[in-house]
Amino acid sequence: MKISFKYISYFLLLILGLNMALTSCTSDLDVTPEDDDEFLSEDFFKDPASYKQVLAKLYAGLYVGGNDGDGRPDISGLGGDFSSYLRLLFVTQEFPTDEAIVAWNDDGLPAINGQRWSPSNQFLYGVFSRAFYEISVANEFLRQTTDDKLTARGVDASLKAEIATFRAEVRFLRAFSYYNLMDLFGNVPITTEADPVGFFYPQQKTRAEVFAFIESELKDLDNSMAASKTNEYGRVDKTAAKFLLAQIYLNSKVYTGTERNDEAATLCNEIITSSGYTFANVPYRYLFSADNDRNGAQNEFIFPVISDGNAIRAVGGGMSFILHASIGGKMDAAAQGMNGGWAGIRTRKEFVQLFPDETATGDKRGTFFTTDQTLDIADFGIFANGYAVTKYTNVNSDGTAAQRNDVPDTDFPMYRLSDVYLMYAEATLRGASTGNITTALGYVNKIRERAGNGVISASSLTLDFILDERARELFWECHRRTDLIRFGKFTGGSKIWQWKGGVKNGSATDSYRDLMPIPSTAIQANPTLKQNPGYN
Structure with a gap:
């Protein structure tokens, strides 16, 4: 419900x-x-x-x-x-x-x-x-x-x-x-x-x-929030607080200059072993369908942002924005459960190339729409440049229609257990004494088996692999910028993608852009605020 x-x-x-x-x-x-x-x-x-x-x-x-x-x-x-x-x-x-x-x-x-x-x-x-x-x-x-x-x-x-x-x-x-x-x-x-x-x-x-x-x-x-799994669906509990704490610990080197991987791995282990949230043993697409609050996907949703076509009348916000904006070109909006598309969002070829193919055959997560779409983005202002993405859908997992086709029912998974698996693996690879490589490998392979992408060996479990696996598992779930910064690959030239730096083939960008600028309007209102370096 x-x-x-x-x-x-x-x-x-x-x-x-x-x-x-x-x-x-x-x-x-x-x-x-x-x-x-x-x-x-x-x-x-x-x-x-x-x-x-x-x-x-x-x-x-x-x-x-x-x-x-x-x-x-x-x-x-x-x-x-x-x-x-x-x-x-x-x-x-x-x-x-x-x-x-x-x-x-x-x-x-x-x-x-x-x-x-x-x-x-x-x-x-x-x-x-x-x-x-x-x-x-x-x-x-x-x-x-x-x-x-x-x-x-x-x-x-x-x-x-x-x-x-x-x-x-x-x-x-x-x-x-x-x-x-x-x-x-x-x-x-x-x-x-x-x-x-x-x-x-x-x-x-x-x-x-x-x-x-x-x-x-x-x-x-942890002393005052509802016990794990005891709150109404859509409301947070102690596990959400542990998730966010693990998240800031995993990024602590970026935020404070000090690594906190031991604490991150400990919290992730607590969530995995004792929170009551469980890995959703359902097809990957169920996690992003209109009935993902009841089709089994909800078992791993620690913090969903609720969407409801009848109750939330916001065509331009939330999941309505994500779904409408990602439909265009030759795509059939009805197949996505929507009443039309805004021809806005696609993905870049470097992300597509993280998957074994473009047809979701070797990895069920790689759901791209390619008909009359070019992999190469010669002009990012043209929707047909770049593959479209069909990860989210406003259709129930059994193929039946959602409540409406203008505002979706699909909940957005802000925090989910698969992310905890990957955080545990990353913290362990970064040297957490509280982590275990064999356990981490098991969590990563559980994710990959659901995706149909096959298991990996311990020798393949590297930090670079984790960054790519986070992209394959968690794309379009509002993590990528933070992940790339943590790995030192958001700005600079160690990782280039089309239109990075504002040029077609991509270019290095200045490291100060790892931080956004304090908005000028905010500084006008509160002149005691100091602008971030590089933006003065």
């Missing part, structure tokens, strides 16, 4: 008094109520139902960009479709890499294709703002749910207990946003519920300080 509060994305909820971390009191993130359907913070929380509604608002923000789906956006200056969190993560994690390229000429997109962005890029402003918007809503929820406030409102003991679980989830979602900000931008401000509401310039922290804050929060949440 889909998440029980999925309809909350339509609540016209906008809370006055939020501490908008990046803009203080400027109008860039105006949160003043405009009509009787919106509520001031104190009044709104008098309703016992309000607490779950705000929690749902935070979850909904992962998919939609505003209170009416694509309409009435949360972030001034960007439409609700452009400011969907998942859409913005896809743009920033996939388009600058070998896994994807987009044909559109929207201001800022061609620059992202070629790692040529500037501080004025609207999509970087979008992801920066979306993350801080979510943080601000989280902070206000935490301010409004202290014991003193709940007691003053006469909240009964049973609801208090439920709110305690909500608070833990909200803190996780806040940590998730800080992780994305740390990963993309490096040095960013930290604000919490303890900070004052009103005009002030939040202090920019170093990347290592942001790392330490996230680490502390995630460790503490």
Whole structure:
């Protein structure tokens, strides 16, 4: 069953008094109520139902960009479709890499294709703002749910207990946003519920300080989050917190200069052996079908972003964006369960060449549409240049139709157990004393057997192999930029792909582009922010 509060994305909820971390009191993130359907913070929380509604608002923000789906956006200056969190993560994690390229000429997109962005890029402003918007809503929820406030409102003991679980989830979602900000931008401000509401310039922290804050929060949440597999599908539990903690430990050398592979391997082992999440013994395509919340794929989904064609009316956000934008040319939109395509996203030839063939014969994960598509991308503005990708589909795994064909039912797997297998293997190869090579090889081969790609021997299990296997298993799941940076192959010339650097055959790019620039709009609003090196 889909998440029980999925309809909350339509609540016209906008809370006055939020501490908008990046803009203080400027109008860039105006949160003043405009009509009787919106509520001031104190009044709104008098309703016992309000607490779950705000929690749902935070979850909904992962998919939609505003209170009416694509309409009435949360972030001034960007439409609700452009400011969907998942859409913005896809743009920033996939388009600058070998896994994807987009044909559109929207201001800022061609620059992202070629790692040529500037501080004025609207999509970087979008992801920066979306993350801080979510943080601000989280902070206000935490301010409004202290014991003193709940007691003053006469909240009964049973609801208090439920709110305690909500608070833990909200803190996780806040940590998730800080992780994305740390990963993309490096040095960013930290604000919490303890900070004052009103005009002030939040202090920019170093990347290592942001790392330490996230680490502390995630460790503490092990005491308060719902036990693994006990929460509603679509809501996070202790295992999601362990996953994110393992993720930051695996990337610790990038974020702090210090390796933390032992801790990463330990957490991955805990998730694999004792969380209750299990490897989905179903065809790979089931994981990305419209019924992936119930066809067996859900067994390995630790943190899915919920999609529901009837409940979430956001044509331009989330999975609706990913599916619509990846259909074009001679593709049959109906075969993908959709009502049409936007002829935008394809993949680059260097990614296709990671697979044994182009027909998903030697590896079932290599699902490319090649009819009248060229492998070579002579012009990235033409959809027919580059192979299309059919990984995601809005068709049920048994071939029956989804609920609608304009907005998909397909959930997005933000975290899943297969990723944990690969993280464990990588941490072990990087020298984790808590890892075991034989165990790691077994996990990798389990993934490959599901893909029909055959097992490998221990001698083939290298770091370069893991990077390629992560691409084959996790492509278009918003990991590639981070993975390439961890392996030292995102910028520079050690790995080249077409249109990297903005030229057809690809070129080396400057290492400072491992970090995105702090958006110029954010610096205008908070002049204490310092720009990342290389962008001044």
